[in-house]
Amino acid sequence: MVALPAQGHLNQLLHLSRRISAYNIAVHFAGTTTHNRQAKIRVHGFDPSAVTNIHFHDFPTPNFENPLPNPNAAIKFPTQILPSLHASTTNLRQPVYNLVHKLSATAAKLVVIYDSLMAYAVQDIYSVPNTESYCFQSISAFSLYSFHWEITGKLQVLPTEAEILKEVPSMEGCFPPEFSEISKLQMDARKSNSGDLFNTSRVIEGFYIDLLSKENCTGVEKNWAIGPLNPVFIPEKNDSNSKCLEWLAKQGLNSVIFVSFGTTSSLSNEQIAELAIGLEKSEQKFIWVLRDADKGNVFEGDVRRAPLPEGFESRVEKRGLIVRGWAPQLAILGHASTGGFLSHCGWNSCIESISMGVPIVAWPMHSDQPRNAVLMTKVLKIGVEIKDWAHRDDVISSDEVEKVVRRLMASEEGDVMRKRGKELGDSVRQSVLEGGVSSKEMDSFIAHISRQNSSS
Secondary structure, X not given: OEOOOOHHHHHHHHHHHHHHHOOOOOEEEEEEHHHHHHHHHHOOOOOHHHOOOEEEEEEOOOOOXXXXXXXXXXXXXXXXXXXXXXXXXXXXXXXXXXXXHHHHOOOOOEEEEEEOOOOHHHOOHHHOOOEEEEEEEOOOHHHHHHHHHHHOOOOOOOOHHHHHHHHOOOOOOOOOHHHHHHHHHHHHHOOOOOOEEEOOOHHHHHHHHHHHHHOOOOOOOOEEEOOOOOOOOOOOOOOOOHHHHHXXXXXXXXXXXXXXXXXXXXXXXXXXXXXXXXHHHHOOEEEEEOOOOXXXXXXXXXXXXXXXXXXXXXXXXXXXXXXXXXOOHHHHHOOOOEEEEEEOOOHHHHHHHHHOOOOEEEOOOOOXXXXXXXXXXXXXXXXXXXXXXXXXXXXXXXXXXXXXHHHHHOOHHHHHHHHHHHHHHHHHHHHOOOOOHHHHHHHHHHHHHHOOOOOO
16 A cells, blocks of 8 residues: 555555455555554544554655645645655655565565555556556545546536536636646656546446546546445444543434534634634534644644634533544544534545535535535535635635524424435445445455456
């Protein structure tokens, strides 16, 4: 496994490692010491140290600038992690090759699964005998196809079922110019691989998985939709961050909205104040994870502590919980008291929300998030948008926050979305059980990489 050293990417490949290891296959997780540590301590739903056939290979963490996030930046993309991404990508190239070469000497076959943004680090492995590579697509099939459709000049005639793509927002504001350098580095280094893996289920996006394969959008015909990779059944007794879960246990069914913007988004002080006042005025119960976006190295440097309106915490203490650190998102979403999720719509958060049957208030910030928001709100119809992407630069007022939170949490429309979300969540959870569509796809992938003839 060669993961991009950013939380949402590390998380998905670590969950995939757990799934593959269950087939009695040894998994080698390659990364810098810093980012492997980050992946292990933040993973939800299982303990990596308890899985005996997942082996972590810690390579030296290169030196790089580790700036703080800029909450007032015009483009919300986390440019503060770009020095880390560039340094880690380039410095892992030789260690990854050495590891692959060493392991291949004692393995009948070695399979390398790499993040789509880590092609540079694995470009030399193709010279190693008995080695195959597979690209892990860390975004939704819907978003990936929509990017492909747009980049190719919208030349493909859309099937009727895909007409919604004409409504996806532009890519303007999704990525900063600096990101194109890293993207080009990866594209230039990419060589042929044997197939693509997706952290999704055909229950959710089968139509778009088929489109990607039919039109050979990524250069391969073989696709496996093997998700959700995150655990979909959360034990009732969960000791992680007991403060959150103990508080949730005292609340009513579907009565709490979970507010979290992931690890790559930072809100301005002005926006935080409006969000706080809006939550207060909504009179709904909430858990709010109020933390800044990650730096390239999450273990070093200062961390901004964003201010809240004076007296806010004392006024909402009976119906609101503020979490300043890391929170067990999966366990919170899986709790019966959680009835909604105000989210940036990163793919990890979307797929976890879907698998737990929780509808979303979509507040996209950058990257693929605006397209994920369309998938959640207009395709799957299990969410509402807080604002149009064209108005992404506007501060969302407390009145708007209050209105959309009430819309999801205290209206018939919200109840319908919860019902639809629960039904979809039930289907998605069934898909990963034995005999389910995602389970069959995983079995198919394992059978494919275990075949004797490596050329087929």
